[in-house]
Every structure is written in structure tokens, then in C-alpha cells.
Amino acid sequence: MTYLDHAATTPMLPEAVAAMTQQLARVGNASSLHASGRGARRTAEQSRERLAEALGARPSEVLFTGGGTESDNLAVKGLFWARRGADPRRTRVVVSPAEHHAVLDSVQWLAEHDHAEITWVDVQPTGEVTPAALADALGDGTDVALVSVMWANNEIGAVSELAALAEVAHAVGVPLHTDAVQAVGQVPVDFAGSGVDALTMTGHKLGGPMGAGLLVLRRDADCTPLLHGGGQERDVRSGTLDVAAIVGLAVATTTSVGNRVERAARVSALRDRLVAGVVARVPDVQLNGPALDAVVAGGPGRLPGNAHLSFPGAEGDALLMLLDANGIECSTGSACSAGVARPSHVLLATGADTDRARSSLRFSLGHTSTDADVDAVLDVIAPVVERARRAGLGRRSA
Amino acid sequence: MKLIAAMSGGVDSAVAAALAVEAGHDVTGVHLALSQHRQQMRSGSRGCCSVEDADDARRVAGELGIPFYVWDMAEQFAEDVVDDFVAEYAAGRTPNPCLRCNEKIKFAAVLDRAQALGFDAVVTGHHARLVDGELRRSVDAAKDQSYVLGVLTERQLAGAVFPLGGMTKERVREIAAERGYAVATKPDSHDICFIPDGDTRGFLDRRLGxxxxxxxxxxxxxxxxxxxxxxxxxxxxxxxxxxxxxxxxxxxxxxxxxxxxxxxxxxxxxAGVDEVLTGAPTWTGPVPELPFGAVVQLRAHGASVPCTVSARDGSTGLRLELHDQQRGVAPGQSAVLYAPDAERGDRVLGQATVFRAGERQASVLS
Structure with a gap:
């Protein structure tokens, strides 16, 4: 099997599995007052400190959640409610249309159910958000509750310069949330250095467990909770701490942040060979997103493992199916819960036409990727694309 | 053979896919997303178009260990089946959307795509026999679906596999239960899939005013x-x-x-008629020589009536002389022609859309 869908989820690191399974065998609720509880608490807090260090945050800024979707919901809704509560004029949410659905649908929900107004920030043709575009969208900021712009795009790999965006938002007194689910462990992420107010990350994209994530939230950021209960996590996120998952998350994060530079070099070299090989073998291939060697703020301007390609005339889900039959696992980008392929909203947000959006595939490489994986794709890609192009984009445009 | 199993999420298509896998074919499951506004949960009598139905299909494919994908055919379905349904009613005719779906979607858009992607045929859970290219009624007369398949051509039938025609619906449910599929007891779908509340008149009121x-x-x-x-x-x-x-x-x-x-x-x-004029016919095999004797079914679940089939003067259509008077022969419905065969099942010869029906004696027809 050739697994090239690391942006969906990546294999757990063996050291994370070991640390987590060891913890699973231990009893103790981190909120209990006896020795077992204190032990669990100590383990959780050690993990919190290691995570804070890896992310450039203070331990008190690290809030454990059930994953990226929860963190995005908490940040978007919680900051909106708190900011509007403090000043009822703040009804606007400034957001990029290329965000993950966890952000987009949270914002849409606020618009439909809680009188929020959405202002879409223009996205560059390569997928990133510029400080100028954000400044345009913000105006004087008096009516803005929050900004949400992702650090790195999950589909086309575009990295935005969050420090510059946070500066623009802060200049008009607006807090900024960033979904950094794809960024942590792939590009340099420094919470304090970037100045962002809230940052989402999750474990299973960097070798940790599923169902464990973080919202990194500045100490001075007021955030209304979604979950009420025992008052854990600064009273922003109640619920018994999943200590084993937290341990796995901490080990995976420190490891992947620690070896990021070497791994990124190796993975991006594989990715570059994959893209060059596909382009050499298949006519009319389009690379979506930033150039492979793009640079943002001294780091990669594109996620090292991301190769997002359009094959005009073919349908993404036909390509995926034919590659799957050849043992190659990749993604068409966004799919709804029932698995219906839709044209990528990210590509549409960059101004791509529907055919380009429908004919796209994402290969995402990761820590277990090898030259053999790249070779496996290059061996079959030409006949696969040819066949999918014969099947066409449905009869309307065939 | 390399087969696409069209899996609605119901028991019939689940068992059809299972039998195809067990017969040694290389099967890939596909659920057709036909509704543009998919509901999360199944409601009313509809049994194919919700996310829950897609999940039921995926669950069976998972047990069978076959790949499974959802194909979005909502746009084609809206144009070729739903819009056609509305337009036919607006013109005073009575369409059969299931037949139209088989003609335009399942054994056209889906089959074409499957064949272009390297598959040989589409396997479905229709209750009809298809042996050596001959389409026949199911052994289960009450569940027989040969009527809504009568529109398929020789080429389309060459790309179709119907594993269920030789067994009763009861047996289909037994097979599903033996394999532990939760859909074994899923209620039959009935009525029209895109009108889940069964209120066709209300649906048409909304579309036509x-x-x-x-x-x-x-x-x-x-x-x-x-x-x-x-x-x-x-x-x-x-x-x-x-x-x-x-x-x-x-x-x-x-x-x-x-x-x-x-x-x-x-x-x-x-209200009785004994003469039916039709549009141009389609045939499931070689074009028969006119005139000939056959039995005809004039609507879904309708009776079979002996008739004589001849050319309709001045048109490419057919003239059917019914040997017994029938009521309720509606323009827009299909007249599906069968060659009676008690032993192997009545064989579908072809069909044509009813254009007009009347009484021969009254000579109101031209």
C-alpha cells in the first residue's frame, strides 16, 4: 500500500504509542485529590509544559480539547460571544473562504443563528492571505469580533505569514485565531512570536493520537466556553483530562517539532520528485497552490509534503478510485460526510474554475514516505489519468 | 468480470453485491447520490437518497471487503428524471420516473462511466432475470421489476447483471440475514424516491403552481x-x-x-380501451418483424394483456390491438411487450411510450 494521505492523518510515532499505552494502564483522574489523581495531574501538566515549550507558548495558554474541530469551534464561537458580549457592536467575523470547514461552518452557524456578519478576506491565487487583504476586510475594526485565518492550508499547502496578519488585526484592536492543524511540525510555529491570540492544533496530523488537540489561548483572551462542567482548562473547556492521549500528543508534538528541519528537507525532496515526475509523464498538469520553493517569513511557503495537482478533463474522484485500485491512497480534498465529491472550495476561493477544482488530487507525504511511494505513483499515473480523462468530467462537458 | 455494484443502501442491492462477490467477480460498490438536497436521516417511504442510506450501503461494502465510493449523479438525475417527470405531467401525461432513471442514469450515465473506467458491467438489485442477454420477469411475480427495465437496449443489457431474478424477495432477506447485514430487515422503499412524503400532487403543485x-x-x-x-x-x-x-x-x-x-x-x-398507439419502440434484442402477437403490460404492477402489435400508420410508432378492454391506459406510461414463457419467465421484447388509447369500434383514432 502506498499511503500518500498524511494530511488526512499520519501514522502515530512509535514513541507516542509507547508513552500513551504505558499511561493507559494507570488509574487516576487528574481532578482527584488523592495520590493517583495527583499522579495523573502531574503527568498531564508535564505534557502541557512540553507542549508549551514546543509551541512557544506559556503552559497556562495551552488548553486540551478533543481535536482540531473542537478547538476551531471553541475559538470562533467563544471569541465571538465574549467579544460581542463586551461590546454589542462587534458582530462581524473576518474569515478566509479557504478555511477548513470546522472554521467555515462555525462562522456560518453564527451568521445563521446568532446575527453574526461574515466578511470574506480575499485569498491570493496561490491560497495565502496577505496583510493588505486583511486590512481591507477589517476596516477600522470597531465592529469586528474576531479574525480567523489558517496558518497553512490543508488542501493546497499555502502558508500565510501569521505574524504580519496578527499585527494588522491588533492595529485595529481585533484578536486573531489561526487554525494551525497542518502547520505545527511542518513549518516554524511560534505562538508568542507570531502574536496570534488563539491557535488550533491537533495530534493525529503529526504522529499523535486522534481525538486529542489543543487550543492555545492567550492569557488575556476572553473566550466563552462551549462545554460546561467541572471547570477544567481555565473553565474554558470542562471535561476530565484524557491523560493518555495528552501524553501521546505531547510526545508526538515535541518529536515532530524537534526533527522538523531534517524531516521537512527529506519530505519536500520526495514531494518535488513526485511533482516533477507527474508533470513529465502526464500532459496538461496544473500545480495548485504556491511554488514548490516558495518562502514565507524565512520558512517554507508551502507545506513540505503537499502536492496538489489538477488534471483537466478528468474527475478527481475517478482518479482517486483508479489510484486506490492500484494501491495508491490519496485524496480529492474536501468531501462531505457521505463521501460525495464536491469541487474543492479552496480552489474555488483562489479563483480557479469549476473544472480545475473538480479535476484535482492531493498527494500528501509525511514522515513514513519513501522513494518507493513516489515510484509507485509515477509507475501508474499516466495510464490512470488517460483512462479518467476518457471517462470525462460527466457528459455535460465530455 | 469487473463490476460496479450500484448500492442504494437497501437489502436488494446489498444482496446483489454480495452474490456478485461470492461468484468471484471483482466488485466495486458505488452509491448514487441522486438528491441535490440530501437529508441526514431516511424519512417517509424513500429508501435510497439520505446520508443514512449511503452509510447503510457503505456498511455492507465494508463487510464484503470491497471498495466503496459515492458518485454524485444529482445534476443528471434532476434534469433527466425529475424535470422530465414534471414536464410530462405539465403536458397531461403520466410518466414513470423509475423507468426513466434506468434508461438515463443507471444504465446510461453510470454504465458509461463504469465502462470508461475499465469495468465490464453494472450489477443491481433489480428483480428480473437476465440470462444470455434475455430479460425476463422475476420468479417473484409480486416483486418483478422487468417493467421498469423494459426500456433497456441490447447494448445496455450487455452491461447489466441482475443476480436476484431467480429468487423471491423473502429469499433475498434470508440471504442478508444469514450474512448478518442490518439491512436484512430494512423496510422496502416504495412510491417515488424524490417525493419522500408520497404526496405527488403536492410536489407537482409546488413545481407547477x-x-x-x-x-x-x-x-x-x-x-x-x-x-x-x-x-x-x-x-x-x-x-x-x-x-x-x-x-x-x-x-x-x-x-x-x-x-x-x-x-x-x-x-x-x-373508460375502457382496446387500441393503444405508441411512440417509437425500443427493443431488448433483435427487432421483431411486425405484426406479431405478444402480451403487453401498460403500467407498473398492471395486468398482462394479450395483444397484436403492428406498425402505426404514418409514424415510427406501434399500434397495439388489445384482446381485452383495459382501463387506465395513460399517455406517458410505457407499454412493455412480453413473449409469454411460463417455464423460463415471460421475456421482455421491448417497449414504447403510450401516445394515445381508445376504442377501435369508436374509430376515434387515426
């Missing part, structure tokens, strides 16, 4: 009532006419005239 017109008694020519739109009626309909005529005898819809929006009703003796 209310357009009142007279209800006229054929015997007297008198207007005996008013209706809200001709799309609420079908030829031969007895219930829901919304009028009572003095003599209290049952009345039937005899005619629908969409331009003047006139619905004509009459008594049972006026």
Missing part, C-alpha cells in the same frame, strides 16, 4: 366541477376527483387536456 380548470362530464359535456391543476390527474383515476355527478356511479378520468386545462370524466363503460 396551481392552475385551475374545469372538470367536464363526457356524457353531457357539462362542467361538473373545478380542479387545481391537470397535473393532479391520471387517465383511469377514480379517487380524488373532487366532484360528484348526480347518478352516483363511479367516474373515471377519461382525458386530460393541458392547454384548456380540461379534465374529462366518464363512467366505467366509457
Amino acid at each position: 396551481v392552475a385551475p380548470g374545469p372538470v367536464v362530464d363526457a356524457a353531457t359535456g357539462a362542467t361538473v366541477g373545478e380542479h387545481r391543476g391537470t397535473h393532479g390527474f391520471t387517465i383511469g383515476q377514480r379517487k380524488g376527483l373532487g366532484v360528484t355527478v348526480g347518478d352516483q356511479r363511479p367516474r373515471y378520468v377519461l382525458g386530460i387536456e393541458p392547454v384548456s386545462r380540461t379534465v374529462t370524466i366518464g363512467t366505467a363503460d366509457q
Whole structure:
């Protein structure tokens, strides 16, 4: 099997599995007052400190959640409610249309159910958000509750310069949330250095467990909770701490942040060979997103493992199916819960036409990727694309 | 063979896929997303189009260990089946959307795509026998679906596999239960899949609007009532006419005239027809030589009637002389022609869309 869908989820690191399974065998609720509880608490807090260090945050800024979707919901809704509560004029949410659905649908929900107004920030043709575009969208900021712009795009790999965006938002007194689910462990992420107010990350994209994530939230950021209960996590996120998952998350994060530079070099070299090989073998291939060697703020301007390609005339889900039959696992980008392929909203947000959006595939490489994986794709890609192009984009445009 | 199993999420297509896998074929499951506004949970009588149905199909594919994908055919379905359904009613005819879906979607758009992607055929859970290219009624007469497959051509049938035609529905459920599929007890879907509440008239009201017109008694020519739109009626309909005529005898819809929006009703003796004129036929195999004798089924779940099939003067259509009078022969329905065969099952010869029906003696037909 050739697994090239690391942006969906990546294999757990063996050291994370070991640390987590060891913890699973231990009893103790981190909120209990006896020795077992204190032990669990100590383990959780050690993990919190290691995570804070890896992310450039203070331990008190690290809030454990059930994953990226929860963190995005908490940040978007919680900051909106708190900011509007403090000043009822703040009804606007400034957001990029290329965000993950966890952000987009949270914002849409606020618009439909809680009188929020959405202002879409223009996205560059390569997928990133510029400080100028954000400044345009913000105006004087008096009516803005929050900004949400992702650090790195999950589909086309575009990295935005969050420090510059946070500066623009802060200049008009607006807090900024960033979904950094794809960024942590792939590009340099420094919470304090970037100045962002809230940052989402999750474990299973960097070798940790599923169902464990973080919202990194500045100490001075007021955030209304979604979950009420025992008052854990600064009273922003109640619920018994999943200590084993937290341990796995901490080990995976420190490891992947620690070896990021070497791994990124190796993975991006594989990715570059994959893209060059596909382009050499298949006519009319389009690379979506930033150039492979793009640079943002001294780091990669594109996620090292991301190769997002359009094959005009073919349908993404036909390509995926034919590659799957050849043992190659990749993604068409966004799919709804029932698995219906839709044209990528990210590509549409960059101004791509529907055919380009429908004919796209994402290969995402990761820590277990090898030259053999790249070779496996290059061996079959030409006949696969040819066949999918014969099947066409449905009869309307065939 | 490399097969695409069209899996609705119901028990029939689940068992059809399972039997294809067990017969040694290389099977890939595909669920067709046909609704543009998919509901999360199944509701009403509809059994194919919700996310829950897709999940049921995925669950069975998972047990079978076969790949499974959802193909979005909603746009084609809306145009070729739903819009056609509405347009036919607007023209005073009575369409059969299941037949149209088989003709345009399952054994056209889906089959074409499957073949282009390197598959040989599409396997479905239809209750009909297909052996050596010959399409025949299912052994389960009550569940037989050969009528809605009668529109398929020789080429389409060459790309179809129907594993269930030789068994009863009861047996299909047993097979599903033996394999532990939760869909073994899933209720049968009925009615029209894109009208889950079963209220066809309400659906057409929303699409076509209310357009009142007279209800006229054929015997007297008198207007005996008013209706809200001709799309609420079908030829031969007895219930829901919304009028009572003095003599209290049952009345039937005899005619629908969409331009003047006139619905004509009459008594049972006026409702019978024994001559049917059709549009151009399609054949499931070699084109038969006219005239010939056959039996014809004039609507889904309708009776089989012996008839003589000949060319319709001055057109590419057919003229069917029915040997017994029939009521409720509606323009827009398919006249599916069968060669009777008690042993191997009546064989489908082909079909043609009913254009007009009447009485030979009355010579109202040209």
C-alpha cells in the first residue's frame, strides 16, 4: 500500500504509542485529590509544559480539547460571544473562504443563528492571505469580533505569514485565531512570536493520537466556553483530562517539532520528485497552490509534503478510485460526510474554475514516505489519468 | 468480470453485491447520490437518497471487503428524471420516473462511466432475470421489476447483471440475514424516491403552481366541477376527483387536456380501451418483424394483456390491438411487450411510450 494521505492523518510515532499505552494502564483522574489523581495531574501538566515549550507558548495558554474541530469551534464561537458580549457592536467575523470547514461552518452557524456578519478576506491565487487583504476586510475594526485565518492550508499547502496578519488585526484592536492543524511540525510555529491570540492544533496530523488537540489561548483572551462542567482548562473547556492521549500528543508534538528541519528537507525532496515526475509523464498538469520553493517569513511557503495537482478533463474522484485500485491512497480534498465529491472550495476561493477544482488530487507525504511511494505513483499515473480523462468530467462537458 | 455494484443502501442491492462477490467477480460498490438536497436521516417511504442510506450501503461494502465510493449523479438525475417527470405531467401525461432513471442514469450515465473506467458491467438489485442477454420477469411475480427495465437496449443489457431474478424477495432477506447485514430487515422503499412524503400532487403543485380548470362530464359535456391543476390527474383515476355527478356511479378520468386545462370524466363503460398507439419502440434484442402477437403490460404492477402489435400508420410508432378492454391506459406510461414463457419467465421484447388509447369500434383514432 502506498499511503500518500498524511494530511488526512499520519501514522502515530512509535514513541507516542509507547508513552500513551504505558499511561493507559494507570488509574487516576487528574481532578482527584488523592495520590493517583495527583499522579495523573502531574503527568498531564508535564505534557502541557512540553507542549508549551514546543509551541512557544506559556503552559497556562495551552488548553486540551478533543481535536482540531473542537478547538476551531471553541475559538470562533467563544471569541465571538465574549467579544460581542463586551461590546454589542462587534458582530462581524473576518474569515478566509479557504478555511477548513470546522472554521467555515462555525462562522456560518453564527451568521445563521446568532446575527453574526461574515466578511470574506480575499485569498491570493496561490491560497495565502496577505496583510493588505486583511486590512481591507477589517476596516477600522470597531465592529469586528474576531479574525480567523489558517496558518497553512490543508488542501493546497499555502502558508500565510501569521505574524504580519496578527499585527494588522491588533492595529485595529481585533484578536486573531489561526487554525494551525497542518502547520505545527511542518513549518516554524511560534505562538508568542507570531502574536496570534488563539491557535488550533491537533495530534493525529503529526504522529499523535486522534481525538486529542489543543487550543492555545492567550492569557488575556476572553473566550466563552462551549462545554460546561467541572471547570477544567481555565473553565474554558470542562471535561476530565484524557491523560493518555495528552501524553501521546505531547510526545508526538515535541518529536515532530524537534526533527522538523531534517524531516521537512527529506519530505519536500520526495514531494518535488513526485511533482516533477507527474508533470513529465502526464500532459496538461496544473500545480495548485504556491511554488514548490516558495518562502514565507524565512520558512517554507508551502507545506513540505503537499502536492496538489489538477488534471483537466478528468474527475478527481475517478482518479482517486483508479489510484486506490492500484494501491495508491490519496485524496480529492474536501468531501462531505457521505463521501460525495464536491469541487474543492479552496480552489474555488483562489479563483480557479469549476473544472480545475473538480479535476484535482492531493498527494500528501509525511514522515513514513519513501522513494518507493513516489515510484509507485509515477509507475501508474499516466495510464490512470488517460483512462479518467476518457471517462470525462460527466457528459455535460465530455 | 469487473463490476460496479450500484448500492442504494437497501437489502436488494446489498444482496446483489454480495452474490456478485461470492461468484468471484471483482466488485466495486458505488452509491448514487441522486438528491441535490440530501437529508441526514431516511424519512417517509424513500429508501435510497439520505446520508443514512449511503452509510447503510457503505456498511455492507465494508463487510464484503470491497471498495466503496459515492458518485454524485444529482445534476443528471434532476434534469433527466425529475424535470422530465414534471414536464410530462405539465403536458397531461403520466410518466414513470423509475423507468426513466434506468434508461438515463443507471444504465446510461453510470454504465458509461463504469465502462470508461475499465469495468465490464453494472450489477443491481433489480428483480428480473437476465440470462444470455434475455430479460425476463422475476420468479417473484409480486416483486418483478422487468417493467421498469423494459426500456433497456441490447447494448445496455450487455452491461447489466441482475443476480436476484431467480429468487423471491423473502429469499433475498434470508440471504442478508444469514450474512448478518442490518439491512436484512430494512423496510422496502416504495412510491417515488424524490417525493419522500408520497404526496405527488403536492410536489407537482409546488413545481407547477396551481392552475385551475374545469372538470367536464363526457356524457353531457357539462362542467361538473373545478380542479387545481391537470397535473393532479391520471387517465383511469377514480379517487380524488373532487366532484360528484348526480347518478352516483363511479367516474373515471377519461382525458386530460393541458392547454384548456380540461379534465374529462366518464363512467366505467366509457373508460375502457382496446387500441393503444405508441411512440417509437425500443427493443431488448433483435427487432421483431411486425405484426406479431405478444402480451403487453401498460403500467407498473398492471395486468398482462394479450395483444397484436403492428406498425402505426404514418409514424415510427406501434399500434397495439388489445384482446381485452383495459382501463387506465395513460399517455406517458410505457407499454412493455412480453413473449409469454411460463417455464423460463415471460421475456421482455421491448417497449414504447403510450401516445394515445381508445376504442377501435369508436374509430376515434387515426
